[in-house]
Amino acid sequence: xxxxxxxxxxxxxxxxxxxxxxxxxxxxxxxxxxxxxxxxxxxxxxxxxxxxxxxxxxxxxxxxxxxxxxxxxxxxxxxxxxxxxxxxxxxxxxxxxxxxxxxxxxxxxxxxxxxxxxxxxxxxxxxxxxxxxxxxxxxxxxxxxxxxxxxxxxxxxxxxxxxxxxxxxxxxxxxxxxxxxxxxxxxxxxxxxxxxxxxxxxxxxxxxxxxxxxxxxxxxxxxxxxxxxxxxxxxxxxxxxxxxxxxxxxxxxxxxxxxxxxxxxxxxxxxxxxxxxxxxxxxxxxxxxxxxxxxxx
Numbered sequence: 277x278x279x280x281x282x283x284x285x286x287x288x289x290x291x292x293x294x295x296x297x298x299x300x301x302x303x304x305x306x307x308x309x310x311x312x313x314x315x316x317x318x319x320x321x322x323x324x325x326x327x328x329x330x331x332x333x334x335x336x337x338x339x340x341x342x343x344x345x346x347x348x349x350x351x352x353x354x355x356x357x358x359x360x361x362x363x364x365x366x367x368x369x370x371x372x373x374x375x376x377x378x379x380x381x382x383x384x385x386x387x388x389x390x391x392x393x394x395x396x397x398x399x400x401x402x403x404x405x406x407x408x409x410x411x412x413x414x415x416x417x418x419x420x421x422x423x424x425x426x427x428x429x430x431x432x433x434x435x436x437x438x439x440x441x442x443x444x445x446x447x448x449x450x451x452x453x454x455x456x457x458x459x460x461x462x463x464x465x466x467x468x469x470x471x472x473x474x475x476x477x478x479x480x481x482x483x484x485x486x487x488x489x490x491x492x493x494x495x496x497x498x499x500x501x502x503x504x505x506x507x508x509x510x511x512x513x514x515x516x517x518x519x520x521x522x523x524x525x526x527x528x529x530x531x532x533x534x535x536x537x538x539x540x541x542x543x544x545x546x547x548x549x550x551x552x553x554x555x556x557x558x559x560x561x562x563x564x565x566x567x568x569x570x571x572x573x
Contacts, residue, residue, distance in 0.1 A: 286511040293508035294520045300501030302527040306375055306535060307494050308367045314487045317367045318475035320494060325468035327495025328502065332462050343462065347454050355447035355460065356467045358440045365437035372430025376540050379528035380548055381434030383521050385442040387412040387554060392442050412554025415547045457506045522552045
């Protein structure tokens with residue numbers, strides 16, 4: 277009985293941590309829309325990752341050189357570049373369409389993960405998975421409601437974000453088996469900061485005090501989100517917690533209403549339900565990612 281009770285407590289903690297993390301992440305996306313009107317997306321990414329790096333460095337120094345050791349350099353590179361691009365595409369998407377649609381499309385990653393694993397590792401997709409994938413894509417098409425005109429470029433950025441996020445998630449799931457979470461985060465922030473510097477210099481323009489505070493706030497909120505999200509996986513498996521990522525759509529709707537006075541119409545709400553259902557079905561029918569035959573990193 278005590279073991280069962282402890283398991284329930286851990287599961288509850290994991291759920292709460294994920295729900296809290298997506299409050300921070302969704303707020304970051306919303307604020308990036310405001311910040312991008314005053315500066316460039318590369319500058320937003322620079323502050324987001326540099327502040328994360330600054331927050332981690334004292335902890336890394338205190339723990340010593342062991343936290344810098346890596347066994348899968350290629351995995352870190354894939355996770356970091358894909359993760360960086362996912363946020364770049366999200367920030368570009370939210371400038372061109374609603375916050376709700378941006379958050380929903382970027383969180384459709386579970387629909388792409390089986391396809392990427394199939395292409396990457398040759399793992400066959402079960403029939404149960406196909407039902408969830410097709411249902412999710414139907415929901416996306418229903419929300420976007422494409423006509424004869426060219427599709428909204430923001431939607432393409434949102435889908436690109438989901439694809440990059442799915443690649444990052446696959447890499448991260450493999451990395452956490454051999455690397456410390458703080459080590460993964462440190463190299464993510466370090467490499468992302470270095471990538472952002474040349475693009476920021478090219479698009480740099482004077483920043484006033486309000487914009488500087490906004491950028492620092494985005495960085496601080498992103499660190500909080502990463503902290504809660506990473507700790508959630510200490511208490512429960514990603515396969516269970518992934519379904520709660522769709523809470524971001526609810527947060528997005530609330531923030532969109534509070535900040536811009538817009539609320540999703542009924543067609544969008546119906547599409548959201550279909551996409552979330554497809555994503556959750558995909559998560560439920562998903563299988564663990566098989567190990568590579570040989571580690572060459």
